[in-house]
Amino acid sequence: MDVDEATGRQRRWEQRIEVPLFVASLLFLGGYAVLVLAYDADPVLWNLALALTLTMWLMFALDYAVRLKLSGEGPRFVRTHWLDTVVLVLPLLRLLRVVRVYTAVQRRRGEPRLSLHARVIAYASLSAVLLGFSSALAVYQQERSAPGSTIRTFGDSLWWACSTLTTVGYGDVAPVTTRGRVIAVVLMACGLALLGAVTGSFSSWLLQTFAREDEKRSPGN
Structure with a gap:
């Protein structure tokens, strides 16, 4: 072929x-x-x-x-x-393919692609919500009956997922099992990647917008 x-x-x-x-x-x-x-x-x-x-x-x-x-x-x-x-x-990680969309934005940064930038932001936001929820489920499954665990309810797990995904990390609840900590590391990496995709795409759109406005105000045009 x-x-x-x-x-x-x-x-x-x-x-x-x-x-x-x-x-x-x-x-x-x-x-x-x-x-x-x-x-x-x-x-x-x-x-x-x-x-x-x-x-x-x-x-x-x-x-x-x-x-x-x-x-x-x-x-x-x-x-x-x-x-x-x-x-x-891990099928729940499928939405991490937002990286491909972000790469497409970077390749076309010389052209106005507002709809594509908006797609990246929306896709990354949805990915963050679904990944946070799925990670909360996974950690709760591992931690609910572990000795010395501070994550005893699903509410505790959701709070941990939100603080971890946003890279805040209060530390009031944290996984104690090996599997729970592995999930935490993956979620930290995903949080940084998704945050980078959103901020990078938004910054690129702002730069393109300001550049077009400068070109319109240029005396030569």
């Missing part, structure tokens, strides 16, 4: 599957929330949530397999598309 043809087929597939995968991410999050928050509920409800979660994960696995096939790269696909590989393991 020709490289350009393979790239085109992969791009068309990604465009078609983008919305269904976004919906799958939300369904995955909903199923996982039930598994964590209603762990002592009716077994039928718990099993349904587990089935929904596994089904959505299989959908991501299928998407990964199709793009691996269409790329024609073979095993090299895992390395060149490392973010997609991470998403396969």
Whole structure:
């Protein structure tokens, strides 16, 4: 298969599957929330949530397999598309693909792209909310019964996620388990990345706006 043809087929597939995968991410999050928050509920409800979660994960696995096939790269696909590989393991991190959108903004910074800048900000904000919520669920699952834990309720976990994601870090509640701390490190990194995407895009838009105003006021125009 020709490289350009393979790239085109992969791009068309990604465009078609983008919305269904976004919906799958939300369904995955909903199923996982039930598994964590209603762990002592009716077994039928718990099993349904587990089935929904596994089904959505299989959908991501299928998407990964199709793009691996269409790329024609073979095993090299895992390395060149490392973010997609991470998403396969942790589907809730799929919205971190906002990095690709931000890269597109940077490449076109010489042109007025207000709608694209607005898209980055909205996408990053939504990513922050979903990542914060999912991290709160994951940490609560690990910490609620751990000895010496300060995160005993889901409310405590949400408060911790908000302070961590915004890089404030009050320190009044913090994970004590190894898995909880690993989740905290990932959330810290995500918080910095999303904050950088928003501030960078907004700053770029302001610079472009002021530059256009200066050009209009220039005597030579």
